[in-house]
């Protein structure tokens with residue numbers, strides 16, 4: 001029996017780890033990804049703000065050595081959901097089960113002027129490149145702006161504003177800088193009013209200007225002006241953008257998407273094609289696009305695939321739960337737990353920022369590095 005898993009991010013790594021633990025060599029698990037290494041989303045901010053070095057946050061897929069698991073670095077060029085297979089640069093792969101965990105791609109060019117006049121911090125290249133840009137920045141007007149919805153990790157722009165405040169303060173140029181945050185949401189974290197209130201208070205204390213319910217439509221790279229969707233203009237010296245998101249082109253071309261994303265059964269994560277599952281950011285399952293949700297979906301899909309291959313009734317169901325750590329600056333981290341269930345208002349709990357929660361967030365990364373890559377790793381070295 002063979003399971004082919006496309007995409008080695010949070011979803012694909014959790015899923016293949018569970019399959020290997022359950023079956024060992026009995027089932028062949030093929031994991032395909034175009035990249036040669038994994039980088040946690042939060043590590044992008046750590047590198048960008050100089051808290052750690054680029055080389056310290058790579059998790060090479062060559063280190064994946066789990067029974068039954070074979071990693072192949074290759075680009076997927078076509079998906080055949082009926083044949084449960086994919087065409088790649090390394091040939092054709094098909095299986096008894098096919099899993100699509102290909103995430104969301106970003107498209108900076110979709111926002112006029114962003115490539116020429118701004119910087120995006122959502123790709124590894126973009127965030128790592130900003131490390132040098134920020135270390136050369138002598139102060140000025142900084143705009144952090146979201147260009148479209150949905151976007152990954154909805155708290156990330158708020159975290160970026162707070163970390164930028166600390167960064168500029170430490171470099172002695174906060175007093176000659178302005179920070180503006182432009183976001184499409186009406187509150188920083190809508191499912192958690194407490195977290196939103198704490199963030200708004202933190203913005204006010206730090207003189208970070210908050211512009212809710214707004215998107216950036218385009219930048220004028222000559223005049224250095226950002227235009228909001230409602231026509232408002234804002235001049236900037238440094239623009240840090242969240243680019244437009246979409247499924248990878250190969251997914252769009254597969255014909256599996258509806259309204260831009262792959263629809264799945266919200267409880268089982270099955271697509272409408274027998275034996276084909278989809279997990280994480282590539283889906284429209286109804287949770288925010290974030291690693292913690294992708295990972296939990298990967299776990300549920302793994303449990304269902306284990307039952308399927310054993311010929312047992314499948315019991316595991318996805319519950320929409322996620323636990324999110326929020327960088328508040330001052331080396332403190334807050335925690336939000338939230339559950340998204342179809343037809344219900346998402347409900348969340350909030351724990352105020354502390355150094356203890358910063359350690360808990362570091363442990364979150366450490367445990368994943370151990371579980372997925374069997375390696376010791378510290379997210380931000382002491």
Ligand SMILES: Cc1cc2nc3c(=O)[nH]c(=O)nc-3n(C[C@H](O)[C@H](O)[C@H](O)COP(=O)(O)OP(=O)(O)OC[C@H]3O[C@@H](n4cnc5c(N)ncnc54)[C@H](O)[C@@H]3O)c2cc1C
Pocket residue numbers: 006007008009010011012032033034035040041042043044045074075076077101102103104121122123152153156248250279280281282289290291292293294295324325
């Ligand atoms: C700045 C930033 C901070 C973040 N912070 C957090 C955080 O603190 N907590 C959190 O939970 N989430 C965070 N996120 C979001 C998180 O990184 C993503 O939501 C998560 O990675 C999604 O997991 P996934 O498995 O669905 O997809 P991904 O992790 O994106 O994995 C998809 C994989 O598919 C591969 N792929 C795509 N197309 C092809 C192709 N054609 N052929 C071969 N391979 C392909 C990609 O190379 C990739 O490895 C953050 C994101 C950013 C940008």
